[in-house]
Amino acid sequence: MDLSERPRVLKHQVVRSRLEELLEDLVEVDPFPAECELAESFSVSRETIRQALRELLLDGRIERRRRMTVVAGPKILQPLSIDSYTEAARERGMEAGRFGWTHMTADAWLAERLALSVGDPVLQLERVFTTAGVRIGLDTTRLPAHRYPDLEPDFEVSSSLYAEFARRGINFGRTEDTIETALPDAREAALLHVDARTPMFVLKRQSYDEHGVLIEFRRSLYRGDRMAFTQTMYPD
Structure with missing residues (x-):
């Protein structure tokens, strides 16, 4: 050479x-x-x-x-699957900490993703995940409000949202997931107790039931310095 x-x-x-x-x-x-x-x-x-x-x-x-x-300790390995992020996170020592409900109306962008009309009611659940007291992920789930009556008072936010769907007779048919990288905005950085230079994984999911009706639009933000994602694949 x-x-x-x-x-x-x-x-x-x-x-x-x-x-x-x-x-x-x-x-x-x-x-x-x-x-x-x-x-x-x-x-x-x-x-x-x-x-x-x-x-x-x-x-x-x-x-x-x-x-x-x-x-830092070892990164947390999170498998990619159709199952609940919350349940998988709990198995790896993460817990849902800070949370908040927001009642919204769909703008054009959100209406397209939730298969709604502009102005339709939307229910948003935001949760911060922690492990060993360290904030590691921010999960934002937006739901067509008409499909989930009384969800806010009925749901225990530290439990699995997917288990609540199943309890209501809503079963998953498929999900469409994308993974990107990004930097947090000022609010996200504050919620996760990191500075704005911390790299993030952004997982976006649209879930549908067995009839093809949309269940949720989810955006999950995970710290790239503390998380890694794995997937096992098999040949056809």
């Missing part, structure tokens, strides 16, 4: 290697040195430190907790 074709090792990658050496002597939730301290210790710019820290953050080696950076 010609020297000019060899991969170039960037300064922040060298710094990252040295930061990984620091991590070997630390355990989960130990505080990680601040940017200014690391920049002075390694005699590099703070921007170089930020780049190295950003990569460690994406890999789930460290996490930001408000104004602190701490050593």
Whole structure:
């Protein structure tokens, strides 16, 4: 290989290697040195430190907790399936914490997704998921209100919404899921106790019953530094 074709090792990658050496002597939730301290210790710019820290953050080696950076535990692996996110989350130690109900009317965008007319009533449930006291996901479910009378007083928000659907005789026929990446907006960052640079997975789901009638439109936001998603596939 010609020297000019060899991969170039960037300064922040060298710094990252040295930061990984620091991590070997630390355990989960130990505080990680601040940017200014690391920049002075390694005699590099703070921007170089930020780049190295950003990569460690994406890999789930460290996490930001408000104004602190701490050593992270293993990422939570979440399987992708048609089943309830809530039940799967609970099996992995997550719980529904903060929640809120909102009564809305469908605008053109929401009416299209919920197969409603503009102005029809919509019921929204928003839940924040936590694990070990750390906020890790924000789930927003929008429902055609006419299909779920008395849902708000009847439903225990820490339980599975899908179990409540089944109790009402609503059975899933199919789901249409998409996964994207994004950064949180200011409100989302505040609800999840992260800064606006934290990478997020965005899972969007439209669910239909066995008759093809829409059940829900769901948008779930999960911290990319703390979550990973898995799926088992088989050949036809």
